[in-house]
Amino acid sequence: MNQYDAIVIGAGHNGLTNGAYLAKAGLKVAVLERNPYIGGATVSRELHKGWWYSNCSYVSSLLRPEITRDLELPRHGLQVVSFGGGATFMRNGDHFGNYSDHDRHYREMARHSKRDANAYDRYAADTSLQTKLIRPYLMRTPPDPTSMKPRDLRDLLEFARSFMDLGEEKLLDTIKFWTASVGDYLHEYFETDVIKAHMAGSGIIGTALGVYSPGTAYVLLHHYMGDVDGNVGAWGFARGGMGAIADALSKAFQSYGGEIICDANVDEIIVKNGQAAGVALKDGTEYKAPIVVSNLDPKRTFLDITNPSDLPKDVLKKARNFKIRGSSGKLNIALDGLPVFNGLDPRNRLMAGDLHFSDSLERQERAYDDWKAGTWSKDPYLDMMIPSLTDPTMAPPGKHMMSVFVQYAPPKVEGREWTDEDKDGFEKSVIDQISNYSPNFRDLILHCETRTPREIEAEVGLTEGNIFMGELTFDQLLFNRPFPGYAQYRSPIKGMYMCSSGTHPGGGVMAAPGANAAREILADLKRPNTVPGGYADD
Amino acid sequence: MSDISRDTMLLTTPFHSRVEAMCDLNDWGNWMGYTTPNAYFDVELEYFAVRSTTGVFDLSPMNKYRVTGPDAQRYLDRLITRDVSKIGIDRVGYAIWCDDNGQIMDDGTIFRLGEQDYRICSYQRADDWLAWNKLGFDVTIDNESEAVAGLAVQGPTSCTVLTLLGCTDLNQLKPFGIAHYTFEGQPMMVSRTGFTGDLGYEVWVPPETAEALWDQLFDRGHDYLIKPIGSYALELARIEAGFLQANVDFMPAEEVVRVGRTRSPFELGLGWLVDFSKPLFNGRAALLKEQANGSRYRFAMLDVEGNKPAEHSFILKGDKQVGTVTSAAWCPTAKANIAYAQIEMPHGAVGDELVAEIYYQRELHWTRLLAPCKVIDAPIFKSPKRWQTPAPPH
Amino acid sequence: MTDYDAVIIGAGHNGLVCASYLAKAGKQVLVVDGRNEPGGCASTREFTPGFNVSDCAQWLSQFDQSIVKDLDLKGAGLRLGKAKATISLQPDSDHLILDGDHVTGAGIDAVDQAAYRDFRKMVRSFAKLMTTLYRSRPPKLVEQNWTDRLTLMKLGLHLKLLGRERLRDLMRIVMINIYDVMNEHFTHTALKSTIALEAVTGTNMGPRSPNTVYSYLHRATGEHLGQTGTTQVIGGMGALGKTLASAAEKQGATLKLGAAVTAIVKTDDRVSGVKLASGESISAKVVISSADPTTTFRDLLGYHQMEAGMAKRAEHYRSRSGTAKLHLALSALPTFSGLSDAQLAERLVITPSMDNMERALNPMKYRELSDLHTFDISIPTAEDPELAPAGQHILTAIVHYVPFSPDIGWETGRPQLMSQLLSELESYAPGIGSLVTASELVVPSDFEASHGMTGGSWHHGELSIDQALMMRPFPGSTQYATAVDGLYLCGAGAHPGGGLQGLPGRNAAKEILKRGALS
Incomplete structure (x- = not known):
C-alpha cells in the first residue's frame, strides 16, 4: 500500500509546491509531515483563543505569481492583501514613516532631509535595476559554471549577457552592490541616520551579519525582489495568516491526487544500490518510492536523514560547512487593544506596516555585536507588525495580534543550549524595548508566545532556527546554493532531490525552489514539464 | 497627535484659495505633490487665452534653488552644459544639465540675480545632485521652492495687464530679462520667460502676497480678457511652441532603471546648449565622444x-x-x-x-x-x- | 614643451618603481615628495636618539621578484635578512610556531598539521592564479580590448587548470570570511587566530567580516610574488626606499625631496603639471600620483576640477583603518616567556581567539579604545644591531584595533592606550616595561598626517572586494588612467592594491607607456 511514485519530506510551502507539480504530471505523490499540522514555517495557529498567529513567517511578497496562478491558489482560498505604512520610532520621540504614496513618502523623508527625500528616487532606480537582474532567474535552475553541458553553457552565456548589457560602469556597480555592506551602500544615497536604519533592516533580517558586513546589500535585494500584483517590492498579508498559503497549496496538491500524511517523522531515506527507494519513519513505518524529495534544509537532509555511507565524502563535508545560522527569534502577542507609539495616533495608517525602533545603524551594529558574543541583542532590531489592522480574521474585533520578529538571537547562548531563563531574558529585552516607546503596550498584553532559535528548530525543524534555511551570502547563492556542484536540485544519490529554501533561489515564502526542483525531477523522468516558466521582465 | 484625515492629502500652493474658486470644472491633478488644476473651465478656451489675450498659470510647484557664494558661477559652469558667464545680471538662461555619461538629468532656467547669485528653476527636484555638485566649491544651495510663489502670465495682452499692476516700463524688458518691482510692500520679480512661445512673463513673489497678486492681476486684467489656465492647456501650448518636458520627452537620467533609456542633449536636439569651449562640465568627455562616434x-x-x-x-x-x-x-x-x-x-x-x-x-x-x-x-x-x-x- | 614627460607625486615604493620603469624606457621623469627621505611607507625614522625604526611597514615578503630583477635592486644594495618563522605567543608559553608549511608547538596535533599543509597548498594554488591578474592591468569586462581579453583568457585558463573542485572551493570562499574558513579547516584555536590575523592586518575588519578571505589571498598572492618569505630589510625599511630611489636615479629619473605638491594643475581640459609648496610650477605631459585616491582627487586635483559623478565616486571611496604602531626603545634585549634569545629575531605575534579578536574590534567601530589588542612584533635589532646603540634594542609592533580618532581625543587616549598595550605585552614579556627608555605610539590619524594616508589606511583604501581588482579605486578610474586626461594613478589605491609589492607602480608604468601617453 505504501508505494508511491514520489515522496516529499516536509509539508512546508516548498514541499507542497513540489508535490503539487509532480502530482500534476500524473505521479502518485505523498508529502510526509512530522507535525500533526502542515505548513512548516508557513502556518497560522490559534495559540490564544480567538487569536491566530502567523507564528513563523508573517508577510508575503516573494511567493511567485506564476505559481499562485498556475496552481490556482486563489480558487483554493488564498487571498493576499497588500498592506501599507510602516515606521521607525526614534529615541527623541519622533518617527520616520514609510508612506506608500510617493508624494507623501517624499514629504515624510523631506521632513528629515530634503536631500535624502530627493536621493530616494535615485536609490529606487538603482535598486530596481538590481531586482530586474535577479528576478528572471527565480523560476530557473541555476547553471553550473564549471560544467561543459550545452544547457549550462547556454544559460551561463545568457546570464553573462544580461550583465554585460549593463555596460562597464553599471556592471562594476552591480558587482559592488552584490559585495557591499548595506550600511556602506545606503551611505552612498542618504545622510540621515534614521532613514538609513529604517532601510538597513531588510539587509539583516534572518541573517547572521551586521549592517556593516559586506554582502548584506544583497540581503536587502532579497527582500525587494518580490511583488504583490506586479508591484515590485510590495509586501502583503495572506488573509487568515500565512497558513492560508500552505492550505491553498495543499488543496491544489490534493486536487491533483496528492496525499498528505501528518505525524510522519522521517528517520532515514532508504537507498538501495545507490538509488533512493523510499523512507523509513521513526515509528518503523516504511514508504516506498523511486523518487524522494527532501524539503528539509541541507544540513538535516544530508546529516540527519541520509545514511552517511550512502553519500560521497565531499558532500558530507559540504553539508557540515553549510552556513545555516540562527540569528533571529520571534514574539507573537495577543493584544487587548492598539498600543500607542511615540504619541502617534493609533489610527494612523503607518501603524498597518512594519514598525521598528532602531533609529541608527550604530544601534543595529551593536545588536549584532551581542550576537557575535553569543547572546541575544539587548537593544534588538525588531520587525514588528500588527496584521489585525489589515486582516480582520486574525483577532476579535477591536483586539489585535502583533508579530514581532527579533534580530538577533544566537543559536546557542554563550556556547550552551538555550534555557527557559534565557528565553525569559530574551522576551524581556524585546518587551522592554517596545515599552520604551509605548506606555500602554505592556498593559495590553493578553498572551505572548516567545520563540528563540531553540523553539523554532524544535517545532519547525529549521536548523538553528535559520529562517532562510541557509545564509543568503554569495557563497551560498545561485550556483553555490546549497553547495557548488549540487545547485540543480539533485543530490548525489540517484532519485533523491532537494526542494527546500536551502536551494536556489533561497528563503522566504517564495515556492520557487519547490517548483524548480519539480521541473528537474520531471526532466529526469522524461515526463512533460508541468512547471510554468517565469513571467518575462519588462 | 497628527490629524490623520489630512495626513496624505496633496499640498496646496499659496494661490490655492483663488485657484479653487475659479476651477469650475473641479478637475485636479498632482504636480510635484501639489494639488493643481488640470483645467479651469474649458481646455480649448484656456489655450486661446494664451494665444489671444492673457492666460495665468500657477507655477509655484516648480523647484527653485538659490546658488550663492564666491564659487557660484564656477559651480554652475561645471553643472550645466552652456556658458554661464554669458548670462548677465538680471538675465535668464535656458539650460540643461547632464550626468557624467552625458545623459540629460533635467532642463530648467538659470536666473542671474547678482554677481555670484543665481536661482535655478527646474521641473525635477535636484537637491541631491546639486549637493553632490557642491564638493570642491564654496557655494551655498538653498531650496527656495516653498519660499517663492510664481505665476506665468502669458499672452498678447500680458504686458499691458502687468503694467497696469504697477510694472512700470515692462514693455522695455527684453526676452529673458528680469525686472524688479515692489508689490504690497514686498519684492516682486518679473522675468520675460515662459513655456508657451508667446509674449509672456513669469511673476515671482513671496507666498504672503500670492493671494493679493492673483486678485489684483485678475482685477486689472479683466478688461484684457485674462483667464486662468490649467495643465492641459499649457501642455498644448508648449508642444505647439516646441518645448520639451522631462518625464514626457525624456527620462531624467538618474531615475532611469532600464539600460539605454536615457538621452543625451544631441539626441534631444539640444546640442546648441552644449558649449565645448568650456574646459569642464558634467558629461563633457562623454559628449565629445558621442560627437565623434555618433548618437x-x-x-x-x-x-x-x-x-x-x-x-x-x-x-x-x-x-x-x-x-x-x-x-x-x-x-x-x-x-x-x-x-x-x-x-x-x-x-x-x-x-x-x-x-x-x-x-x-x-x-x-x-x-x-x-x-x-x-x-x-x-x-x-x-x-x-x-x-x-x-x-x-x- | 613641458619640463618633464611625467611628474610622479610621491617617492613611496610605488612611485619610485613607476619612475624607474618610465625612465628605463627613456622618459624624462621627475619624482616629487614632501618628505625629506624617499620610501614613503618604506621608511626608517630615528624615533628617539640612536633608535632607528621602520616606522610604517616592518616586514618585506611581497615585493615582486620581477621588479627586483628588472631594476637590479640587489646590485643597488638591497639586503634582506633571513626568512622568519612566525611565533604565535601563547599565555602558557607553549608557543605555536609556523615555519613554511610546518606548524609546531602549542599542543597542535597531526590532523591540524596535515590540514595546515593542505590549506597552504590550496592557498598557493589560488595565489598563483591571482598572480596573473596582479601582474596585469585589471581587465575591463564589457569594453574589453585585446589586452583585457588576453588577461581574461589567461585567467580562464588558470581557473580551468585549478580543477573543478578547487574552482568550486574558490567560488565559495572568495567572498566569505576567514572565520568560517578557519573553522572549516582547523580545530586548533591559536592556529586559527594566527592565520586570521594575516587576513585582517592593515584593515578595519574582524575575522568574521566577509572579504577577509580575499584580503588573506591578497597577502598570499604577495608572498607568491615575493618568494622571499617574511623578512626584514637590513638597515630598516628605509633602506628599501633608498635603494629604490637610487635605482630610479640610475635609470635617469630625477628626485626632488622636501618638495610637497600642493596642487595638480589643469590647463583647459587636461592635467598639465603640478604646483609645489614653494610656489614652483612644473609642467609635464602626464602627472602620475602615487598618493591615495582621496588625497589625489580631493586634495590635490580638487573635486571642482572633475565631473561631479566622478567626484561623488571619489568621495565614497573608503579608507578606514584600525592599524596603529608601537615603537619601544629598550635598554636591553627583552625576555619573552618560553622564547630563546635567538627566537626573538623571528616574527612574534600575539592574537586572542578569533571570537576575542571580534570583541577587540567592536570598540573601534564606536570610536572607543579596546582593552584587548593583536600584536605583530618585530625586534629588528636582534638581527640588525646597527639600528640601535650597542646592546640596546628596538621593539616595533603593528597593533589592532585602534580607532582613527576616539571620542575621548588622542590627548587623553594616547597615554591610556600606551599603558594598555604595555600591560598586554607585559604578560608575555614580564619585565619589559622596566626596559623601556622611550616609547611612541603611532595611531591611524598620525599615519594620515605623517604619510598622507587618508584614514591612516596602509592599503590606500580598504581592500574589500567592491574596491578591489577592476573596481579599484572606483569605476571610471580603473586601469591606472583616471577620468581626467593626463592624470594617472600608480599607488596602492590602484590595482592590485596595498602592501609592499611594487606592482601598482610597475603596472601603471607599463600601461602609460603602452598608451603612448608620453610620446
Missing part, C-alpha cells in the same frame, strides 16, 4: 498629415519601426498636426519622410491610421511678439 537617436519634430494627433504612435520608415512619439497635438493656432519623436539613427534628418502609425478610437471603435509625416526643422508656430522689444500692447 543613437535623433529628436525629430514631425509635421503629420491629417488631423489625428499621433499620440504614442510608432514611427515607421517603410516597414521598419524606427522610433516612437513622445508628445503630439493638433495645434489650434498653427493649424498643424505636430509630433515629437525619438528616431533611431540614421533616420529622422530634416526633410526625412516617415509614417506615423496612429491608433484612435471613436465610439469604442479603434482605427489604425498610417499617416505620412515629414521631419521639420523648427516649430511651425512662431509668435513674433515673443521676441519684440518694446513688447507690443496686445
